[in-house]
Amino acid sequence: MVDMKNIDLQQLCQKAIDAALAAGKVISDHRHLNIDIQHKAAGNSEASQVVTEVDHKAQAVILDILEPTCIEFDLALVTEESPDDGSRHQKQAFWCVDPMDGTLAFINDTHGFSVSIALVAKDGKPLIGVVYDPVEQGLYHATDGSGAYKNRELIRVPGLDPELPLILHTDFSFETHPWFAQTATGLQDISRSLGLKGAAIKYRTGAAMNACNILEQPNTCYFKYPRKGNSGGSIWDFAATACLFDEAGATASDIFGQPLELNRIGSTYANHRGSLYAAQQALAEQVMELYKRLQG
Numbered sequence: 001m002v003d004m005k006n007i008d009l010q011q012l013c014q015k016a017i018d019a020a021l022a023a024g025k026v027i028s029d030h031r032h033l034n035i036d037i038q039h040k041a042a043g044n045s046e047a048s049q050v051v052t053e054v055d056h057k058a059q060a061v062i063l064d065i066l067e068p069t070c071i072e073f074d075l076a077l078v079t080e081e082s083p084d085d086g087s088r089h090q091k092q093a094f095w096c097v098d099p100m101d102g103t104l105a106f107i108n109d110t111h112g113f114s115v116s117i118a119l120v121a122k123d124g125k126p127l128i129g130v131v132y133d134p135v136e137q138g139l140y141h142a143t144d145g146s147g148a149y150k151n152r153e154l155i156r157v158p159g160l161d162p163e164l165p166l167i168l169h170t171d172f173s174f175e176t177h178p179w180f181a182q183t184a185t186g187l188q189d190i191s192r193s194l195g196l197k198g199a200a201i202k203y204r205t206g207a208a209m210n211a212c213n214i215l216e217q218p219n220t221c222y223f224k225y226p227r228k229g230n231s232g233g234s235i236w237d238f239a240a241t242a243c244l245f246d247e248a249g250a251t252a253s254d255i256f257g258q259p260l261e262l263n264r265i266g267s268t269y270a271n272h273r274g275s276l277y278a279a280q281q282a283l284a285e286q287v288m289e290l291y292k293r294l295q296g
Helices: 009-030 053-073 103-107 172-176 180-194 207-214 235-248 281-295
Strands: 037-039 050-052 076-079 093-101 114-121 126-133 138-143 148-150 166-170 199-203 220-224 251-253 275-278
Touching: 009 053, 009 093, 009 114, 009 126, 009 138, 050 053, 050 103, 053 076, 053 093, 053 114, 076 235, 093 103, 093 207, 093 235, 114 207, 114 235, 126 207, 126 235, 138 235, 148 235, 166 180, 166 207, 172 180, 172 199, 180 199, 180 281, 207 220, 207 235, 207 275, 220 281, 235 251, 235 275, 251 281, 275 281
Parallel strands: 076 093, 166 199, 166 220
Antiparallel strands: 037 050, 093 114, 114 126, 126 138, 138 148, 220 275, 251 275
């Protein structure tokens, strides 16, 4: 457990939960309404470039709750909808906030959007993770050393189910990836080696919900290969769920099996070493081997 001097993680986790629920209410109140959709200069995909007035309103209520803790505990803060001022490299920990992960899903009125809030130590270790799904009203939370919970009940990750197929949950951009066909074939091979019934790729936007679903559906995984440039996910896409997975005993790592770099110097993107989420270590190791083979 990380020793954060003068910081009460349970107290701060409750603040993050309060903020996530408040933002979730804003999001729910604006579903099915005509909203202003804008585009921002961020990333190379439509999912990363769209932003709505709801993102900004959700962020505002989050900051109302979290900013006082930055003063009280000397914390930094980085959010998707505000510029990174670099203070995350100076303070002992920082809030990492995505007020609405999966904005494209929200615009299209499909499931997959959520509020994602994390507290990350200066060394990149996730200390608190909170994800709230306003559609299903699913609240996930975890603090370092205290377990992971859904709706206040301890998450116990089930084993692989041989009666079900292996599923990769990913976003629509993967359809055009040069390794798409090889990956589909590789997933079939992994499924056979693990004794599962076939494999499939399913698409939904929203990195946080793609990850959270794995904790209840262990035959699923979520991964992205390393990318250059401004694509492939940012630290606020992964920080909260990395804490959840650590505390649930599941795998949240880069594609090489190393911890996700959640306080990267010079960039908020976490794309350079890929990402990998799996409930079972055996499945995670097979995905890592697949990547090695594809590299040649």
